[in-house]
Amino acid sequence: MKQWQCVVCGFIYEQQHGLPEDGIAAGTSWDDIPDDWLCPDCGVGKSDFEMVEI
């Protein structure tokens, strides 16, 4: 399963859980997250995430 991990702090975005507290519903694919969205842990932008296989 592919997940997205923040290269700065290690935060992992999991599509199946989404981030309801940030207004991102469970199941939201990475592509559908707005470009101005920021990592909830460290504040970096979407372009600083990289995909890691876990």
Next chain:
Amino acid sequence: MAEKTVILGTGLAGYTLARELRKRDPQAELLLISRDDGSSYSKPMLSNALSKDKTADTLVMAAAEKAADDLNADIWTDTEVMQIDAARQQLQSSRGAIDYHRLVLAHGASPIKIPFAGDAADHIMSVNSLADYRIFRQALHNRKRVVIIGAGLIGCEFANDLTNIGISVDIVDLAPQALGRLLSQQAATELQNRLQTAGVKWHLDNAVTSVNHAGQALHVDLKDGTRIETDIVLSAIGLRANIKMATEAGIATERGIIVDRYLQTNQDGIFALGDCAQVEDLHLPFVMPLMNAARALAATLTGEQTAVNYPAMPVVVKTPIYPIVVCPPPRPTHGEWHEEVSEDGIRARFQDEKGNLAGFVLTDGLVKERMAMAKEIKDWLV
């Protein structure tokens, strides 16, 4: 002639600024200078790298050469800068003089070292860089015991990480509770209990008096007379901004290199950001302030004068055994904690004398409320 920007330091601050600059200006001349090998890595990951079985090498996201390629920049590694000559816009370095048009100081902070007594005091380690982590990880090989001095963020995070890989940990701190100023009392008690369950032995309200060799082991003596036999002593009592070179160059400093909302020092063309910088009165050596500052500075340096904004920025404590988010008031604030304890965790609100929310602690399942709660707090820089 094109402007040449020199960034001193290749930590998170230096590399983030370089990336943000490149998003806005793919071509301008850019030089990063590092006193180490210049590897790009995530520093926050150092405090949970052991349980993830990461070596110093696997933590590297890009070696200097690749980073230079990716950024279309020059990166000089293993280069020590000794002096800033602000009048001549020049640095004196181990590779000779370096001219700049604009200089960004992003050379971080160093662990505070206390001169302890004892013949092994110089064996006390600290981990504030990838190179430090490499040494620490090697030292842990076949060892089972670590004494951590300091029960702050780094101390508690390392305690959790070390117990995860089966190391027995003792923590010593002067304060009566873990994460002293950051946590409300019940949250601190719970953190101590959970780490204790994992095998951490607490020595709070106490202090290390000496560290001595004892055969292959070390003896750590405490103020209350306790003697701990251990293999490694790790100091985690905090960081001090690297300000000496700036001070010598006539740049205003306090706890950090003082900059205004534009990250500009009192010298034209010299900026500072990250752990070495103090924005107005705030020295906040955390990731989020650094990210905000890097984005603002990148805009300013590419011609769009932009003041940095600091909203209230919560800090995630990387203690997986007890998920905690803290958002302490950034300045000394009179007020009191109001703690609510429920099945989902602790929600502690720190209210100032007017009853306004000035800080908070969230634990366990409640950590997800952090963004919403941070929005209730007024911006830290106004």
